[in-house]
Amino acid sequence: MENIFRELEKMLEEDGHQKVLLPLLIPEDILAVESEHIKGFEEEVFWITQGGNEQLERRLALRPTSEVILYYMFRSWLRSYKDLPVKLYQRAEVFRYETKATRPLLRVRQVYWNEAHCVHLTEEECMHQVMKAIEFYEKLFREICALENLLVVERPAWDRFAGAERTFALDCYIELTGRTVQVGTSHHLGQKFTKAFGVRVKLPDGSEAWPYSNSYGISCRVLGALILTHSDDVGLILPPRIAPVKAVVVPILYKGKEEEILEYAKEVVGQLQELLGSAVLDTREERPGWKFYYWEMKGVPLRAEVGPKDLENRTVTLVRRDTREKLCVKFEELGKAKDILEDIQRNLRERSKKMLENAIKLARTMEELEKILAEKKVALVPFCSTNLEGKECAEKIKQQLAAEVLGVDLRNQKSAAGKRCIVCGKPATVWVYVAKKY
């Protein structure tokens, strides 16, 4: 998670985002300022009512998200068009009182996330930024996390972030279960929050304007999606670009040769550290087979075995985690380890891409839709509307099939001309993805 967040923060900082740290506790009256927003969260807020042995005069909410506390500050911080654009992020925890069963990483009450917030003078600039956030996340998920099993959509009106005018989202499709995990969102808030919190700026001509704003974030759910996508029955398979340990060296100590083999193993680990940035030598008092299993379970991309034969020939046996292929290389050829890591990254990206390609199926009737979902796939269906008038049809799908309308593909907007809504039969205006969700 640390490595994933660091990669994201590099992108955000290059794009002019500054790191901040915001208060966790929000007084009840401040949380209530934007009415749609509070409505969206009131069921899941943790409330502090006591400090020490005293009853507090006003309840404090554990932030379910940080918009309100930030806009409360923006009112003092932002005065002039010269203060814009402002782009901030924080790596922090937010809290949701989930009443449904929790699941590690996927549905948690303490959400570890990176949330970013920006304010722009013009709507155009603001919309540009909300899309840029999606691009950052796509790059992070696809290239760094090797998650190409990604749907990039605009959410329907009834599934927007509380208070947002538009919500864009990235959903990761999990082949194993046929469900999707929302791994990132980017919300265009329009002027709703700046108006609710009185954030107004002076223009060059002396007049005043309400600026526009967005918020966007990703959470530890991406780690859940990554584990569900890349693992096998032995354990994790971590994409090399985010693996904290890139390679492990396991010495196979034969009697009488222990010291020599260990010396050679140290040479190997030193070389791998230099080449890959990180590698560990496992010298624990355990059998090699136990160590192989231990590091495979942890998803370390590459294992280097160093035994008596390797010592004799100055070779190293490399075993890659994804395909478990073995390759014996000369010490001088250890540079190949780097190529193998790149190949693992490429392979994981391809595998995950195929998972999604194999999953998307067109459905024109509810029966077809049901069948697709039963096969653990994602359906692409013609739909009446993603405005509020489509909500009823979405609810029918949810009731009958326990699946949800994810939204319209942001990159590939297929014409729905001549098609009819899969639920109500009225003329369709869009194609939407329908899937079961985590």
Add this chain to the structure above:
Amino acid sequence: MENIFRELEKMLEEDGHQKVLLPLLIPEDILAVESEHIKGFEEEVFWITQGGNEQLERRLALRPTSEVILYYMFRSWLRSYKDLPVKLYQRAEVFRYETKATRPLLRVRQVYWNEAHCVHLTEEECMHQVMKAIEFYEKLFREICALENLLVVERPAWDRFAGAERTFALDCYIELTGRTVQVGTSHHLGQKFTKAFGVRVKLPDGSEAWPYSNSYGISCRVLGALILTHSDDVGLILPPRIAPVKAVVVPILYKGKEEEILEYAKEVVGQLQELLGSAVLDTREERPGWKFYYWEMKGVPLRAEVGPKDLENRTVTLVRRDTREKLCVKFEELGKAKDILEDIQRNLRERSKKMLENAIKLARTMEELEKILAEKKVALVPFCSTNLEGKECAEKIKQQLAAEVLGVDLRNQKSAAGKRCIVCGKPATVWVYVAKKY
């Protein structure tokens, strides 16, 4: 703060600490397991009693510190001597319901900190680590933060961390107010927490043992101490090693030469970025004087002015923040900027060292002690005992002079033979520092 924490985390990781993220919410019954610990914190715990619109069955505490939740996990994680030592840290927030007036950075309710925890098999190894933590903090404060106005002490028995057997602390002396700020602590917990939480490990011979543990941390208070130590009437003065912006380039745009000067300023900022790692060019539409003031207030160590004369002669005017001295250098000599930063760092360290040297005064009577405190200095006084039997004398000092017994110098333990306690007149066993505290 980010830069200070990063420097610390580098040291901790090199010493084998792993980063973790612990739960913020602690169920009441788990918080109560170690009785001294809960007693020490019960007055200042925030309690969550509601989730959404429901009353919770058991109250949840916002962690005031993370020992209990971690030891609760240690019981499952640590089984064998092979699992030891374990060293963990987290950068996180803890919460204290302060009823006294809060002060920015110094007395806050949401404490941003780095806390570390370790468990060792033997007491000796554990004591070694508790001292190592003090050494890390000393290095961080002295070398990186340029805070040489530092007292390193062992706290008296009545001022230990709740549940600790020994508490060591670093206090920063603030010349401006004559008060000290506790900026770091390291606690030896002995076997108290491992026993309370049932953390037991198997030894090679099959028997079991209670391991020993420590915890240590620093918080955002160090930033408060740093500001109080190094600032002047114009604003902050940041030690170059932690300044997020090392240098600012302010172009002085004369009519007709704007473009040329700006081009040259870009060359200068590029060169400074390469040399110093960070530098910004201020191109905002404001007068140069306004910009000078703006960046001085922010404490940027070095300003580079680039005007028409500099353009003509390919020179740059460098102004250092600490002494505000000016130096005109040729473009080719910009490498001097690096020397200036090092000299600022050195100068700030020396200044802060002198602050402390000028402050410490010996007192042998309560009248002398009162006079020293009134002069905003720190007293070194003979004292009966830092065990619990000395508590009464310490309370008298607190009542009469609103000052506290900080403890015994860890580095320089002067013999108190033949001296008498400044309060009760009984034979003194130690010299202790006495000061007003933040």
